[in-house]
Amino acid sequence: MCMAARLLAHEVADLCLGKPPLKSLPISATVRHALNVLKSADDDTHISIWTCDHHQTAQPLANNCLCVGKICMVDIICFLCKEDNIRSPSSALDSPVSVLLSGDPDIVRHVNPSDSLIEVIDLIIGGAQNLIVPINRKTIINSKRKQNLQRGKSIAPTTHFAGGEFCWLTQEDVIRFLLSSIALFSPTVAYSVESLGIISSDIFTVNYHSPASTALGLILGSLVEQTSVAVIDDEGILIGEISPFTLAYCDETAAAAIATLSAGDLMAFIDGGGPPEDLCRVVEARLKERNLKGMLEEFSAYSSGIPLMSSTSSSSSEDESSPSPARTKSGRYNRSSSYSARITKRAQAIVCYPESSLVAVMIQAITHRVSYVWVIEKDCSVVGIVKFSDVLEVFRSHLERMTN
Template identity: 45%
Template sequence: MAARLSRHELSDLCLGKPPLRSLSVDDTVADALAALKKIDDNYVSVWNCHHSFIRKPQPKHQTTISKCTTCTCIGKVCMVDIICFLSKPQNLSSPSAALNSPISAILHQTSSLLVRHLPPTASLAEAIDVMHEGVHNLVIPIQNQFEVFDSNLRHADKTTYCWLTQEDIFRYLLNSIGVFSPTAASPINTLGAIDTQNLFAVCYNDPASSVLDLLSLSLIYQSSVAIVDPNGKFVGEISPFVLNSCDEAVVPAMATLSAGDFTSYIDCGGPPEDLVQLVKERVEDKNLSELLPDETGLCSWSSFSSSCSSDEDSCSGKNWKLGGYSGRVGRRSEAMVCYRWSSLVAVMIQALAHRVSYVWVVEEDGTLTGIVTFQAMLKVFREHLKFMC
């Protein structure tokens, strides 16, 4: 049974997957911001070619666009990348200029290692092996090309692509969880699934800006940044999954609030009025008035309006508010926790149910002791499959 499961082709997992909307390596941070506001996914793929779905007016003298011989996905970007980039001290004084930076400015050095092209005939076992190496997204050609009507989604070879995430793999495995008995029912501390090394944490009263580098690392490890009290007890988190539901309007809060207050600010119910006023006062004190929103609630430096002017339908239904409460599905900043004696399948279901790729591990008194990520769980399932096969 395990051998049969491991031989399942990735095309089975790709059924119903939408085609990727891609950005070009020639696009800007502003283009990435506009793109993320147009799609439902938290990430947008970046390619080495010029097939960007952000339509820009071409110079009058330019009548043809050179075609690419090969199109390769070289990474992905999300709203957290943009928020962290705009929140850097050198960009706070001139966010407009920062938005005009090339998209490479927000691509992490290891970004190309986080995505991998695989054929649809590749097996589930191959996918797990690749993801065990640290790959987040598998880029798969869509086999039924005739179902894709938008020519803007096709690359030079007339191919469209979708991608599979670690979450997709786990949802697929969950349907056959009985194959992994008794491993799936074993406590996580007996399976070596608890990571105590790559544990990112700050204190409640630390500046929110102190988490910028940790947030970038948490994207690579698909984890989060914990907030602890002076005794090391877990009190909350600044989660990339919550922050991805925000927009660039949270940059002033990131630059001025404490880590603890920032979690309240980005909660999906919207920021408390007292924190909104506090951010405004501190921004003015730091002479960063360009960061403040105008009367419409949008930042004057945001590229949102200009980017959507040529594509009005893409903005319909969006309601971007101060504080990061976006038109997407909001996620509350309540963190998911488990105990070292929790079973692997329980932790797996907990993560999938809340659409996160990790669960914090705490002691009975609330002390933070580790984290369980999809990466660690994949290692367990991979070893089980190899043993059974």
């Protein structure tokens, strides 16, 4: 019980250590602005949207300055896939960025640095995807000092955060934090995901041969649920997946691929190695058949190696000690340049079996930088999915038993 009490004594600020400030845009920005920021980002795949330009105020959490949502390249791709927008993508990009927001106020929540770990877990179980945490140097120094004093170490002041900056926490951050104290949750974490009852059968699937456009709503749904769309054959066998995580590293012209290719071909198109030339030719031919001149012009520029649009936002400085990631033709980073990209190459789904232990599934998801794992039978037929939010419910129940 004493060890559990120490774990529960941690605050939100403790989970923010080492996290960089989050890129942001005001609600007055356009989709084009968001696209430029995403394409100029080092490895950030999301942008927070605020009711004001927080760069112009010293207090981001003032009454008139709140984070109202987050967006990523997937939002832009799916927006451009809409019938009117795919006919005139240039005009669509001039739409206000607010058209990309989900409208669900619970997806992004503001929290205080002093809020408890249990409060964080409860918010995520309740549907929050990101927790916005106001951070200042004093908060970080005090939090880090508290941790280092427990280890008998001294620290130097950190310069990670200045006054008025903020970071956000995800489900992955909380799972990683709990994984560092996994011994406290024995023997629960050794139980199978089936015995714990956390395999959800409520999943998104699309047939391998179906038009990728039929999965558009599923892609948006999986983005909200932080899961993925399983690509299956006629027998229900898992072939691969269309993952928002993968799409987030793609160019906006993936919208043309969704509009013209099958689900199976789309998997190959969004592969970290870049779209095959034969599929690019197929996309161009089908855009011509449908007389989608606007998207055809954009896509033809991309396939010819010409950047689709120049970025007006300066990218963050990179760590000089780290290798420079390879870039795609459009300026986005090639997913195969990172470890997490190599192990998820070719849209291969991350899978486990019903008898897999909870801790094994957690490690799989964390290693592959996803917040879910598909559950399959030995014949590769899909059983369901295990999500981080369901895993956190198991930990929440375990903590309650430990403290009672």
